Amino acid sequence: MFELKASRVGNLKNDVLSGLTVALALVPEAVAFAFVAGVEPLVGLYAAFMVGLITSVFGGRPGMISGATGAMAVVMVSLVALHGVEYLFATVVLTGILQILAGIFGLGKFIRLVPHPVMLGFVNGLAIVIFLAQLGQFKVMDDGGNLVWMQGSQLFTMAGLIALTMAIIFFLPKLTRAVPSSLVAIVVVTVLAISMDLDARNVVDYVKDMTGNPEATIAGGLPTFSIPAVPFNLETLYIIFPFALVLAAIGLIESLLTLTLIDELTNTRGRGNKECVAQGMANTASGFFGAMGGCAMIGQSMINVNSGGRGRASGITAALALLAFILFASQWIEIIPLAALVGVMFIVVIGTFEWSSFRIMRKVPKADAFVIVLVSGVTVATDLAVAVVVGVIVSALVFAWEHAKHVIVERSKNDQGSTVYQVNGPLFFGSVTHFLDQFDMDNDSDDVIVDFKNSRVADHSAIEAIDTLAERYTGRGKTLHLVHLNQECKQLLAKAGDLVEVNVIEDPNYHVATDKLA
Structure with missing residues (x-):
């Protein structure tokens, strides 16, 4: 079941080294996605650990990395804002149950019905959503307790540090790939901000503004089991079920699309239904341990595969290494400037967006070009699940119309x-x-x-x-x-x-x- 391939030392070594690299790169992204969801950074880190570990052990695609993602975070933020974090945990539990049922009933095979224009559209829409979510980091709390846009030197400092972060991430791989460039960028920007005593907001400042507690900090303990503190009645179910259904669909769509991509890169074939069950198990456990849940991560999975990670050991190593960071180095996360995280996310946006879609727009049929734009727009306006469903329906209707006269x-x-x-x-x-x-x-x-x-x-x-x-x-x-x-x-x-x-x-x-x- 574990498929560690321990008998082949070379493969296990590659998995372990690749897993350590992924774990280092997971830290800033997990914290950043927690910000997107409107929860404390540790909630995102716990999700990256729990979802990553469980899916690596029980999932249907060895070598694929899962954790807290922006696609699910942008849906969670409205739930957290309206009802609080406990309702989020209850929703994540229900999300996991729905995903397990999807795997049991064999719904994973339907990912093959998603046309390529729909995939391009959802990727582009997801990149736009993540970008728009980062704009909230340019707001600060004024004396009256209201969030206002940054101005003056604070804004220029923020912009400068973001530019420096993005430059390091872009140029460092041209010199060396020994360490993740995003981690190097965060360390450099953090050291620069502290040594020069720059007026740059850091993670703790954001947590204080978000919680309204000037003494707020980040704890670095183990996640503890707790039942979500919500009323167990039909009213709660009425609140959380729509969010859970959307999150379950988004999580499975992104996970299965990532699984398909890894299949193509490794010339192997994963098991979609088994991955659905594993994602469900991971999210159910996340809800009971105070984590925000998640799904497969396209970027981190690509890092893992390109670094030589192929077996389950790579994902397991990444998750356990991340837990070690939480337990023994959480205090270092507090001093990370927000500008560094925003810079990392901007690079994620640039890397996620399919810029080639502009080039091929005039070469593909007009109907396919329309589907790309439509799915991108619906993703931004609503959510990923609705966008993909709309895109598949429109593509199917276009296909039926085009083939109506082929008899x-x-x-x-x-x-x-x-x-x-x-x-x-x-x-x-x-x-x-x-x-x-x-x-x-x-x-x-x-x-x-x-x-x-x-x-x-x-x-x-x-x-x-x-x-x-x-x-x-x-x-x-x-x-x-x-x-x-x-x-x-x-x-x-x-x-x-x-x-x-x-x-x-x-x-x-x-x-x-x-x-x-x-």
């Missing part, structure tokens, strides 16, 4: 004088009208043959169209022969059943996608 009926006559119609292409709800319009019933001979050998009867609308065709011909007193229909079609045809000619050798045996068969 071609060729008319000819055989040696016996019968009119023969050869049906080519899929027959489904979108093409039935065009299918019926191609028959010249008044001018056909008294004996008509319709051959479905090169056609695929896809749904119940197609079956109704065949029945309608039979009714029209019999109403004109003409004999109709339906050949090469599959067995399921023959059983479902209400009016044309007696007109079907059976050919045991040549008749197809595919199944019709219709509710009548259920």
Whole structure:
């Protein structure tokens, strides 16, 4: 089950070293995503540890890294603002239960229905959402207890430190990749801010403003088990269920999309349903241990794979190393300037956004370009789950519209004088009208043959169209022969059943996608 591959020392060594690298890079991102969700930084760090550990042990994709993510954090922030952090923990528990059920019922396979334009759109929309969330870090508390935009030297200092952070992250990998550039940037900016006594807000300042407690600090203990302090009634369920449903969908969509990406990079195949269950277990445990939950992280997973991490040991090492940071080095997190975290997040935004979508916009079909823009906009306006569902529906409707005229009926006559119609292409709800319009019933001979050998009867609308065709011909007193229909079609045809000619050798045996068969 663990697939540590300990017998192959080289692989285990790569996993451990890669895991340590990922753990170092996880610290600033987990804290930053906690800020996005409106909770204390330690809540994000606990999530990175718990979600990362559980999914690494039980998940369906070795080498994939999970933790607190921006996609889920942007949904959590409104819940925390309206109802408080305890309701967040209850929501995360329910989120995990929904994800476990999704895995048990085998819903992971449906990620294959997400078209590439939808993936581009959700990635771009996610990058925009993360960027907009960072703008809140440019606000400070005034004497009246209100949040106002930074001004003067404080604003210039913030902007300068952000620029320095981004420059280090961008240029350092060109010199060395021995250590994560984001961690180096945070250390350099922190040392610079302290040594020069710059007027730069740090993590503790943000926690004090967020909690309203001038004595607030960051504790560095182990996460403790506790049942969320919320009323266990229908009113609570009414509050948390919509958020839990959205979070479950977002978490599974991002996790399964990341799983697909890692599959392509490693030329292996993960188990989607098993990953759904593992993500659910991780989020359920997170809610009971005071963590914000999470899902797979595209950026950290890429770091892990590119650093040589392939097995479960890489994710386990990253999680345990992160816990060590929480227990023994949490006091160092307090002095990190907010500008450094914002700089890290801006780099994440730049790396997440698919800039190539601008270049390909004129090359792809207009419908695909529209889907990319639509999904990006819906992601920003609502959330990731709604955006992906909307994108899939629009893409499916576009596909149906484009293929509605792909069913071609060729008319000819055989040696016996019968009119023969050869049906080519899929027959489904979108093409039935065009299918019926191609028959010249008044001018056909008294004996008509319709051959479905090169056609695929896809749904119940197609079956109704065949029945309608039979009714029209019999109403004109003409004999109709339906050949090469599959067995399921023959059983479902209400009016044309007696007109079907059976050919045991040549008749197809595919199944019709219709509710009548259920």
